[in-house]
Structures are given as C-alpha cells and as structure tokens.
Amino acid sequence: MSQDRDERSRTDEAALARAVEIARRHEASATAGSRALVDRVVAAAVAERASEVASGAADARVVPMRRAVPPLVVRAPIRRRAAFEVAALLAASLVAGIYVGGLSGSLSTALDVASAFGIEPAGSEVFPLLAGDDTAADQLEDAL
Amino acid sequence: MLRAITTGTSEVAGGRSEAEVAAPQDEADLVARIARGDAIAFRLIAERHTPVLLAVARRLVGEEAEAEDVVQDALMRLWRSAGGLEVTEAGVRPWLRRVVTNLAIDRLRSGRRTDVTDTVPEIAEPASQGALSDERELSRRVEAAVRELPERQRIAIALFHFEELSQREVAERMGVSEDALESLLARGRRALKKALAGEWRGLLEAGP
Numbered sequence: 001m002s003q004d005r006d007e008r009s010r011t012d013e014a015a016l017a018r019a020v021e022i023a024r025r026h027e028a029s030a031t032a033g034s035r036a037l038v039d040r041v042v043a044a045a046v047a048e049r050a051s052e053v054a055s056g057a058a059d060a061r062v063v064p065m066r067r068a069v070p071p072l073v074v075r076a077p078i079r080r081r082a083a084f085e086v087a088a089l090l091a092a093s094l095v096a097g098i099y100v101g102g103l104s105g106s107l108s109t110a111l112d113v114a115s116a117f118g119i120e121p122a123g124s125e126v127f128p129l130l131a132g133d134d135t136a137a138d139q140l141e142d143a144l
Numbered sequence: 145m146l147r148a149i150t151t152g153t154s155e156v157a158g159g160r161s162e163a164e165v166a167a168p169q170d171e172a173d174l175v176a177r178i179a180r181g182d183a184i185a186f187r188l189i190a191e192r193h194t195p196v197l198l199a200v201a202r203r204l205v206g207e208e209a210e211a212e213d214v215v216q217d218a219l220m221r222l223w224r225s226a227g228g229l230e231v232t233e234a235g236v237r238p239w240l241r242r243v244v245t246n247l248a249i250d251r252l253r254s255g256r257r258t259d260v261t262d263t264v265p266e267i268a269e270p271a272s273q274g275a276l277s278d279e280r281e282l283s284r285r286v287e288a289a290v291r292e293l294p295e296r297q298r299i300a301i302a303l304f305h306f307e308e309l310s311q312r313e314v315a316e317r318m319g320v321s322e323d324a325l326e327s328l329l330a331r332g333r334r335a336l337k338k339a340l341a342g343e344w345r346g347l348l349e350a351g352p
Binding site for chain 2: 012029
C-alpha cells in the first residue's frame with residue numbers, strides 16, 4: 001500500500017517535472033503582445049532620457065542671480081566705518097556743545113568756583129574771551 | 145554577430161528574430177551601450193527577453209496587463225541601472241528574471257493589482273488526441289493550468305518549480321513558514337495533476 005503511494009508520488013513528480021520543462025522550453029515562443037510591449041518600453045525609455053537631457057539643458061541655461069545686498073563678510077567693514085563716523089560726529093558735537101555752553105555760563109561758574117579756591121586763570125591774554133563780563137557773543141561782536 | 149546587433153528586428157529562418165538568435169555573450173557589450181543611452185541596444189535586449197519575462201510574470205501575477213506592467217518596470221530598471229550591472233556569462237536574463245520575480249511578488253503583496261480570480265480567460269480544455277505530440281500546445285496547456293491555480297499555490301509552484309528557488313527562499317519571499325509552503329506546494333501539484341489529467345500519462349510517456 002505504502003509502496004504504491006510512493007510509486008504514484010514519484011510518477012507525479014516526474015510528470016510535473018516534464019510539464020515544467022516543456023513550459024520553460026517554450027517560454028520564448030509565446031510572443032503574443034511582446035512586440036507591442038517592447039515598442040512601448042523603448043518609447044518610454046527614450047522619452048525619459050530626452051526629458052532628462054532637456055532638464056539638464058534648462059539647468060545649464062539658468063543665469064545665477066546676483067545678490068543685491070553684499071554678503072555679510074563684505075558688509076562688516078562698511079558697518080564698522082559707519083559706526084565710527086557716527087561716533088566721531090557725536091563726539092565732535094559734544095565737544096562743541098561743552099565749549100559753547102561753557103562760554104555762556106556754566107564754565108564761567110566753574111572758573112569762579114576755581115578762583116574761590118585760589119586757582120586763578122593765567123590771565124586775560126590767555127583766555128581773552130573768559131576775562132570780561134561780556135558774553136561770548138558780545139566779545140565776538142567787539143572783535144569783529 | 146555584429147550584423148545581428150545592428151539590424152536587430154528582422155526575421156530569420158525558423159521564425160525567430162535575430163535578437164533571439166544572438167548569443168548572450170554579446171550582452172555585456174549591449175548593456176554597456178544601454179548605459180550610454182543607446183536605445184537600439186536597449187531594443188535588442190528587450191526583444192530578446194520580453195517573451196520569457198512575460199511568461200514568468202504571467203505565472204506569478206496571473207493577468208496579462210499586470211504581467212506587462214511588471215515586465216515594463218523590469219526593463220526600465222535595466223535602462224536606468226545598466227551602468228552598475230555586471231553581466232555574467234549567462235547574459236542579462238537571470239538578472240531580469242530575478243527582477244521580474246521580485247517586482248511581481250512586491251505587486252501582489254502591496255495589492256496594487258486587481259483581483260483576477262474571476263477573470264482569467266483561459267481554461268485548460270481536455271486534450272484532443274493529437275495535441276500531446278505538439279509540445280508547444282502542451283506547454284500552453286501547462287501554462288494555462290498554472291494560471292488557473294489559486295494565487296498562493298500559483299506563486300509557490302512558479303517560484304519553486306519554474307524559477308527553481310529553494311523552499312527556504314520561496315517561504316521567505318511569500319512570508320510563510322516552510323511547513324505552510326509544503327502544504328501550498330502539495331495542493332498546487334494536486335490541482336495541476338487534476339487540471340492536466342488528460343495530458344498526465346502523455347507527459348510521462350514523452351520523456352526528456
């Protein structure tokens with residue numbers, strides 16, 4: 001009984017192996033639809049390559065945009081110079097303001113305080129504008 | 145050989161195209177040309193292998209349109225990656241066959257295909273008396289019987305018997321245990337025997 005089953009199994013295996021062998025041998029002969037498929041695949045491949053080439057050419061034609069604003073490396077010295085100029089202008093304004101303000105009163109007062117402590121100016125020749133009671137404007141008018 | 149490569153598509157004696165006649169040893173050169181974007185070389189390779197690749201794909205996915213999609217994807221992979229492909233003495237067919245198999249399995253797993261269990265058009269008809277003498281007719285009946293199998297049995301039979309993968313490889317690709325694969329194969333063989341009952345004795349008598 002068991003021998004019969006084994007024999008039948010071996011026979012079936014042999015028949016199946018033969019069926020597979022025949023089918024594989026004739027794989028290439030079943031050409032239905034293959035020509036049309038080949039045409040379609042080749043067309044798709046050519047179109048894909050053409051698209052890639054066109055895309056590459058378009059990239060090559062792009063003109064790189066120039067930056068309207070200089071890059072940070074270039075802008076740093078410009079900023080430093082601008083800051084220096086602003087600081088210099090402020091300093092000059094401050095000095096001028098102190099000078100004019102001193103002439104109009106506060107510096108005179110400071111000199112009075114200094115003389116109270118026994119510190120005298122070198123003389124009217126040295127600071128002619130500070131020697132009299134006239135204001136700076138009066139003295140300038142006299143001088144002119 | 146060079147003439148076969150450059151003319152390509154004309155028919156020669158016996159109904160086979162020159163592309164089919166060309167030996168695989170020229171395929172390294174053809175693949176190198178494909179890598180440089182040579183569409184003629186690509187057509188030659190496609191013409192040479194498409195019928196076989198379609199047969200492999202049909203067995204796995206079961207439906208013509210799906211099989212054509214799989215073969216097209218495989219050939220496009222060759223077109224795109226020919227530069228990195230090492231062609232052995234056996235030519236490019238083993239690589240293409242493997243790619244078709246993988247793509248078909250992926251497609252079945254992802255469920256991208258339509259269910260074709262009710263739409264397989266070919267039914268294995270009983271063989272007429274003289275049909276067994278015609279090997280080509282017999283091969284068509286075998287292919288039709290394979291396509292009639294339920295999907296998992298069909299994949300198991302196709303990968304194990306036709307693509308000659310080991311049981312372990314088939315089980316891995318199908319995502320089943322080896323025991324489950326054994327069961328699928330046994331049921332598939334029984335179904336094939338039943339479908340090819342008229343041809344079974346003839347197959348044994350025909351011999352290799």
